Amino acid sequence: MSILSQIDIEKQLRFWPRHNEALYKRLESKHSWLEDRHASPDGLGTDPLDNEMVLNIGPQHPATHGVLRCAVKLDGETIDKCVLDLGYLHRGIEKVAENKTFQEFMPYTDRMDYLAPYANNVGWCLAVEKLAGIEVPERAQWLRMMMSELARISSHLLWMGVGLMDAGAVSVFLWTFELREDIYNVFDHTAGARLTVSHSRIGGVASDFTDEAFAMIGAFLDKFDEAVVGWEKLLNRNRIWIDRNQGIGFLSKDEVIDLGMTGPNLRGSGVTYDLRRFEPYLMYEEVDFNIPIRTEGDALARYFVRLDEMKESSKIIRQCLDRLPSIKGPVRADNAKKAYPSKDEVYYSMEGLIHDFLYTDTGVCPPKGVWSYHAVEAPKGELGFYLQSDGTGIPTRVRINTPSFTNLQGLEYLMEGAMMGDMVILIGTVDPVMGEADK
């Protein structure tokens, strides 16, 4: 029986009836994974319970990590077909970007992947700097790299806490949030904001860090390295955690590439693609770190990849802390046409004030009719900004290639054929952030 015939569209679907009609039609017409298995001679045979059900999970569901709607067709407890519905957090961020100057748009990037805002800031600023050809002082690059890695740890910590809570372990959630609190304190001290940091500027960063900030980061790393050892003892051989994750959500190497997945989801299946190595940006060529790769391709492999990535990030930040005292100099490009002048100039000189005003009003003007793409390895994967300029301070086209969006496309494939009870684990293992996926 068709799904649509069971629904009274006029009464039950008060909003957007045509949208829901199209969604259920798609669910109906999708290729059935289970029918193939039933038809094969050594297959499962027909389901004795013959228990088919259409279930909507989300958008308001705590385990969907935001406002993700999954319309699934169940056969017993197996997910036969799955259609994801996005757009419940769509704010038209690309349209907003096309109506703002480059610097004005930077705070909006905080709202995309709100678990790692600093990485987004840096990604945006690097993209604009590439388009306009702005050179960044070395000290600013080290600071940016350090804070991006801190953002990676913060994002993975949340993934881990929430992922374990999805699997039924609440205490790890509290431990990871205690450490995230420390990272927030560092952001609070350095940028003045805990969540939406907006600290990176085009041409550098807003302000240099105090010695106290470096001490805070060092203290956090000591605490973190100690905590990770404890988590590994708890989880790496934990029977429940391994049983929940091993063999779940398997993707082969060819499949992840074909589905276009990025970040830890790609590296958990044995693909050696990390933009920090593929297209080194900032100072990643100067530091010594490894890219964790796993070849199993299941949820457990992605857990190990993310755990190892956090440890590597810690290693990178320690090297930054070692190197930064010897790298003196400004934290922003000393060119008032390309970057904000320092506050000393703004407060005590007329030219500084004029340039500050002009930069807020017009901002940086890249050459006319050029375009460029710059991507960074955000915690979730490749975060790329494609920018096109018409010579004014406002971009004509901003295209944001977000990792969560591309990863969710793989999730739809991942869910089909999985068990209903694993659905929450599968959403967690892909690690989507809807603020980013919906743009």
Next chain:
Amino acid sequence: MSEASPTKTPNASLSFDFTPVDPPKADDALQNPHAKATTFVPKVVAALEERFGDDIVEVTLYANEHTVRVARDRIVEIGRFLKEELGFTYFVDLSAVDRFTDDERFEVFYNLVNMDAGQRLRLTLRTEEEHPHVPSVTGLWRAANWQERECYDMFGILFDGHPDLRRMYMPEDFEYHPLRKEFPLLGIPGSLPLPPQTPEGEITGDPFPAAHGSKPVKSFQESDSDLKKA
């Protein structure tokens, strides 16, 4: 100053909406501090030109990035050649640009990566406004599926051969394509039914009612104070 024409009065050159416009310089590609080695792919461009000849319309280079504009109808063949013979197996991104011109208004671009050789290539193609049909590449890269849906949603470009061309973000009831340049930033009132602001309220169709002159509805209406009654 010496280049200014003598017939112009000084006031004629005064314009308050002036923004400086720099044309790109010849050595931008070499000068760019953020240029990447992966995006400079002359061998791939040469292979494409040798194989497809006139269907490679234009090759540009900025910030060390090669952009290859191809004929619209050959995109699937060119994509297959790139994937199967040149190793561009990883599909990163697809979207479009509204050029807002009369002829060939939309420009669709593809971002492809060859992981083994460390190459990144941007393909573009142009299509007209009236019938913006572009052949779909979902048969080559499954990753293009959602990207093409998003592009259709935002620009109204129709991808021929796409298995499931629904809107990605906006509901199907929405009739416009928001990233086109003529779509207003504040949205179009009445284009989307939105939930009422109070439980008893009516469904509104305006995403920004305050911008269009209506006052916000309070969920609880206070009774007039004694002061006001007096």
